[in-house]
Amino acid sequence: xxxxxNINQWIDENRQAHLAFLQKLVQLASTQGNEKExxxxxxxxxxxxxxxxxxxxxDGERLKKHPYFYSNRETFESSxxxxxxxxxxGGGKSIILNGHVDVxxxxxxxxxxxxxxxxxxxxxxMYGRGVTDMKGGNTSxxxxxxxxxxxxxxxKGDVIFQSVVEEESGGAGTLDAILKGYKADAAIIxxxxxxxxxxxxxxxxxxxxxxxxxxxxxGTRYHGVSAIDKSFIVTQHVMELEKIRNDRITDPLYDxxxxxxxxxxxxxxxxxxxxxxxxxxxxxxxxxxxxNETMEEVQAEMEQWLEKLxxxxxxxxxxxxxxxxxxxxxxxxxxxxTHPLMSSLIDNFKGVVGEDPVIEAAPWGTxxxxxxxxxxxxxxxxxxGITSLAHFPxxxxxxxxxxxxxxxxxxxxxxxxxxx
Amino acid sequence: xxxxxNINQWIDENRQAHLAFLQKLVQLASTQGNEKExxxxxxxxxxxxxxxxxxxxxDGERLKKHPYFYSNRETFESSxxxxxxxxxxGGGKSIILNGHVDVxxxxxxxxxxxxxxxxxxxxxxMYGRGVTDMKGGNTSxxxxxxxxxxxxxxxKGDVIFQSVVEEESGGAGTLDAILKGYKADAAIIxxxxxxxxxxxxxxxxxxxxxxxxxxxxxGTRYHGVSAIDKSFIVTQHVMELEKIRNDRITDPLYDxxxxxxxxxxxxxxxxxxxxxxxxxxxxxxxxxxxxNETMEEVQAEMEQWLEKLxxxxxxxxxxxxxxxxxxxxxxxxxxxxTHPLMSSLIDNFKGVVGEDPVIEAAPWGTxxxxxxxxxxxxxxxxxxGITSLAHFPxxxxxxxxxxxxxxxxxxxxxxxxxxx
Numbered sequence: 001x002x003x004x005x006n007i008n009q010w011i012d013e014n015r016q017a018h019l020a021f022l023q024k025l026v027q028l029a030s031t032q033g034n035e036k037e038x039x040x041x042x043x044x045x046x047x048x049x050x051x052x053x054x055x056x057x058x059d060g061e062r063l064k065k066h067p068y069f070y071s072n073r074e075t076f077e078s079s080x081x082x083x084x085x086x087x088x089x090g091g092g093k094s095i096i097l098n099g100h101v102d103v104x105x106x107x108x109x110x111x112x113x114x115x116x117x118x119x120x121x122x123x124x125x126m127y128g129r130g131v132t133d134m135k136g137g138n139t140s141x142x143x144x145x146x147x148x149x150x151x152x153x154x155x156k157g158d159v160i161f162q163s164v165v166e167e168e169s170g171g172a173g174t175l176d177a178i179l180k181g182y183k184a185d186a187a188i189i190x191x192x193x194x195x196x197x198x199x200x201x202x203x204x205x206x207x208x209x210x211x212x213x214x215x216x217x218x219g220t221r222y223h224g225v226s227a228i229d230k231s232f233i234v235t236q237h238v239m240e241l242e243k244i245r246n247d248r249i250t251d252p253l254y255d256x257x258x259x260x261x262x263x264x265x266x267x268x269x270x271x272x273x274x275x276x277x278x279x280x281x282x283x284x285x286x287x288x289x290x291x292n293e294t295m296e297e298v299q300a301e302m303e304q305w306l307e308k309l310x311x312x313x314x315x316x317x318x319x320x321x322x323x324x325x326x327x328x329x330x331x332x333x334x335x336x337x338t339h340p341l342m343s344s345l346i347d348n349f350k351g352v353v354g355e356d357p358v359i360e361a362a363p364w365g366t367x368x369x370x371x372x373x374x375x376x377x378x379x380x381x382x383x384x385g386i387t388s389l390a391h392f393p394x395x396x397x398x399x400x401x402x403x404x405x406x407x408x409x410x411x412x413x414x415x416x417x418x419x420x
Numbered sequence: 421x422x423x424x425x426n427i428n429q430w431i432d433e434n435r436q437a438h439l440a441f442l443q444k445l446v447q448l449a450s451t452q453g454n455e456k457e458x459x460x461x462x463x464x465x466x467x468x469x470x471x472x473x474x475x476x477x478x479d480g481e482r483l484k485k486h487p488y489f490y491s492n493r494e495t496f497e498s499s500x501x502x503x504x505x506x507x508x509x510g511g512g513k514s515i516i517l518n519g520h521v522d523v524x525x526x527x528x529x530x531x532x533x534x535x536x537x538x539x540x541x542x543x544x545x546m547y548g549r550g551v552t553d554m555k556g557g558n559t560s561x562x563x564x565x566x567x568x569x570x571x572x573x574x575x576k577g578d579v580i581f582q583s584v585v586e587e588e589s590g591g592a593g594t595l596d597a598i599l600k601g602y603k604a605d606a607a608i609i610x611x612x613x614x615x616x617x618x619x620x621x622x623x624x625x626x627x628x629x630x631x632x633x634x635x636x637x638x639g640t641r642y643h644g645v646s647a648i649d650k651s652f653i654v655t656q657h658v659m660e661l662e663k664i665r666n667d668r669i670t671d672p673l674y675d676x677x678x679x680x681x682x683x684x685x686x687x688x689x690x691x692x693x694x695x696x697x698x699x700x701x702x703x704x705x706x707x708x709x710x711x712n713e714t715m716e717e718v719q720a721e722m723e724q725w726l727e728k729l730x731x732x733x734x735x736x737x738x739x740x741x742x743x744x745x746x747x748x749x750x751x752x753x754x755x756x757x758t759h760p761l762m763s764s765l766i767d768n769f770k771g772v773v774g775e776d777p778v779i780e781a782a783p784w785g786t787x788x789x790x791x792x793x794x795x796x797x798x799x800x801x802x803x804x805g806i807t808s809l810a811h812f813p814x815x816x817x818x819x820x821x822x823x824x825x826x827x828x829x830x831x832x833x834x835x836x837x838x839x840x
C-alpha cells in the first residue's frame with residue numbers, strides 16, 4: 001500500500017473515536033468568551049500526539065497596535081488560542097492548518113429540532129451549533145494529524161495546526177497568532193466550502209455614510225432639503241461604483257458569480273419626526289474587496305468616488321457626504337490557482353473522491369485574508385459542510401465529508417511537506 | 421367718537437396693565453401638564469369682567485370615544501380648560517375666540533439670550549416661551565373683551581372665549597370644549613399669523629409605511645431584495661401622489677405656495693447589520709390635507725395609491741406596503757373668503773392699520789380645523805406674532821401688534837355680534 005492508501009485505511013478504521021471527539025467539541029458550547037474548555041480539549045488532543053503545544057490568551061496590547069485589529073473586546077481571558085507544531089526534520093516546506101473554535105450564538109432554541117449543543121447524529125448528519133462552522137473542518141485537520149503521527153510518517157516541513165478564537169468577531173485570534181510569529185509557506189483553512197476549493201476570497205470593510213440635508217417643517221417642506229432624498233442619490237452613486245469595480249474583474253473564477261465584490265447598504269436611519277424634513281441620514285454598509293486589492297486602496301477609491309457627488313448635485317459641494325470606516329473588516333486573500341498547494345489539493349481530491357473538484361472564488365471572507373496579507377502565508381479554503389447551514393438553526397454536517405476532507409488534507413500535507 | 425374709536429382709545433390707555441398681565445402669563449411656564457396656574461389667572465381675569473366662567477379638567481373618557489382624539493396622555497389633571505361666556509342680549513350671531521395656553525418646552529436655556537420665562541421687554545419686544553405661540557394672541561382677545569365690557573358695550577350675540585390646553589399635542593383641549601357643547605356661528609383664533617388673515621388651513625395626518633425586502637448576506641446581496649432599494653421606489657411613488665393631489669388645488673389663495681399640501685417623509689429606519697441585505701424599512705411621514713378634504717378621504721386615497729405600486733414593480737404584488745395611521749393628526753379647516761366675518765375682519769384691519777391685509781392659506785394647522793370640521797364653527801386664523809420664532813429659542817413678540825390685533829378683533833366682534 002502507498003502512504004496515502006495507509007492514511008485512508010487508518011482514517012476509516014478510526015472513525016468512531018473522532019466522531020466522539022467532534023461531538024465533545026460541539027457539546028462544549030464555545031460562543032465568544034466561552035472557548036476555554038473546548039481549547040483545553042484541543043490542546044490535550046495535540047499533546048497526546050506529542051506536538052509542541054502553545055496555549056496563550058490573546059495579547060490585547062499587541063493587537064490594538066495593528067491597523068487590522070477589530071474586536072468588540074479588549075481583554076481575552078478565557079479565550080485562549082492553541083497552536084500545535086509538528087516539527088519537520090528540515091528542508092521541507094511548512095504549512096499552517098487553521099480553524100476557529102468560536103461559534104455564533106445558537107439563537108432561539110425553539111427553532112432547533114435537536115438541542116443546539118447536542119452533537120446528535122441522525123441519518124449520517126451531526127447536528128449542533130458550530131458543527132459546520134467549523135468544528136467539523138477542525139476535526140478533519142486533527143484526524144489528518146493523528147493519521148500522520150500514528151502511522152509514523154516523518155515529514156521534512158513543519159505542520160502548524162492553529163485552533164483560534166474570534167474568527168466570527170473580526171479575526172483577532174488569527175491576527176495574534178501571526179503577530180506572535182506563526183507563519184508558513186502556505187495554509188489550508190477548512191471552512192465549510194461544501195468540498196469546493198476556494199483559492200480566492202473577497203474581503204470586506206464596513207462604512208458609514210453621513211448624508212446631510214436641511215430641516216424644515218413638513219407643511220412647508222419646500223423650504224428644506226430632505227436628507228432622505230439625498231441619501232437615495234448617494235445610494236445610486238455608490239451602486240455605480242459597485243458596477244465600475246466589478247466590471248474590472250475578469251478572473252474566470254468569478255464567471256458564475258453575478259457580482260464578485262458587492263457593495264451592500266445594510267441599514268439606513270435618519271430623521272426623527274414625521275412632520276419635519278430630515279436633516280441627517282446615516283447609511284451603513286459593506287464594500288467587497290477583491291482578492292488582489294488591499295483595504296487601503298478600496299477605501300481611497302470609495303472616498304474619491306464620493307467626492308464626485310458634487311458634480312451630480314450641487315448640494316454635495318457644500319454638504320459633502322462624510323465617510324467613516326468603522327467596525328469589522330475582513331481582509332481579502334488569494335493563492336495562485338497554479339500554486340503547487342492547489343495542484344496537490346486538486347490531485348488528492350480526485351484521488352479520494354474520484355472526480356474533479358469545483359474551484360470557485362469564495363463569496364465571503366475567512367481568516368485566510370489575514371494569513372495572506374498580514375502573515376504572508378498564501379491560503380486556500382477547503383472543507384466539509386455547507387455554508388447555508390452555518391449561523392442558522394439546525395446547523396448540521398454530513399459526517400462522511402469530514403473523513404473525506406481529512407484524507408484529502410492529509411495527502412496534501414504529505415505532498416507539500418514531503419516525506420523524509 | 422364712534423364705538424370703535426372709543427375701543428381704540430380705551431386700549432391705548434390701558435396698555436401697561438395688559439402688558440403686565442401677559443408678562444405674568446409668560447412667567448407661568450405652562451408646558452404640557454403645567455397649565456393649571458396660568459389657567460387660574462385667566463379664569464380670574466374673566467371673572468373680574470363678570471363673564472360666566474367654566475373651568476374643567478378634560479374628560480378622558482369622553483375624548484377617547486372620538487375618532488379625532490389624539491394625545492400622549494389619558495388623564496388631564498392639572499390641565500384644565502377655561503371658558504368665559506359674555507352672554508349677548510339675544511338675536512345676534514355668536515362667536516368663539518379660541519387660544520391655547522400650552523407652550524412647547526423651552527429647550528436648552530443656553531440658547532436663550534433672555535430667560536425663557538422672563539417676559540422681559542427689550543426694544544418693544546417681549547421675550548419668552550409661548551409669548552408668540554400664543555399668549556400674545558390670547559392677550560389680544562382678553563384686551564378686546566375687557567374693552568367691550570369696560571366701555572359698557574352690550575352685544576346681541578354671545579362671545580365665547582376659550583382658553584384651551586393641549587393644542588401643541590393634538591388638540592384635545594379644543595376637542596373637549598366642542599364635545600362639552602361649545603359651538604358658535606364663527607370663530608377667530610389669534611395664532612401668530614404675523615397679522616395676515618388665514619381663512620384656510622391645511623390639515624395633516626401621520627403615516628407609517630412598512631416596506632419589506634428579503635434578507636441575504638451582503639457578500640451575496642444578489643440573493644436578497646433590499647428593502648432600502650424598495651423604499652426608494654415607495655418614496656418616489658408617494659411623491660407622485662403629492663403632485664397629483666396638489667395639481668388639483670386651483671384656489672388662488674395657494675398661488676404663491678409652491679406645494680399647498682405637501683407630503684413629507686420625515687424619517688426612515690431599516691436594516692440592522694452593514695453586511696446584511698435589509699428586509700424591512702419603515703418610513704414615517706405626514707400627508708397634508710386640503711382645507712376642503714376630510715382625513716378619511718385622504719387616507720383612502722393614499723391607501724389606494726399604494727396598491728398601484730404592484731403595477732410598477734412586481735415585488736409589491738406579493739409584498740404590499742403596509743400603511744399604519746398613527747400618532748398625531750391636524751384637522752384641516754376653512755371659512756369662505758366671502759364669509760361676513762372675513763369681510764368684517766378685512767375692513768377693521770384697514771381701519772386700524774390703514775392698509776389692506778394679506779390674505780393667505782395657512783401652511784400649518786390649528787385647532788380651527790376641529791372647530792370647523794367637528795364643531796361646525798367656521799374659523800379664521802389671525803393674530804400677532806411671527807411663526808418663525810415659535811418653538812425656537814428667543815421667541816419674542818412685537819408688543820405693538822398685540823394691541824393692533826386687539827383693536828381689530830374687538831371691532832370685528834362688535835360688527836359680528838352687533839350692538840343691542
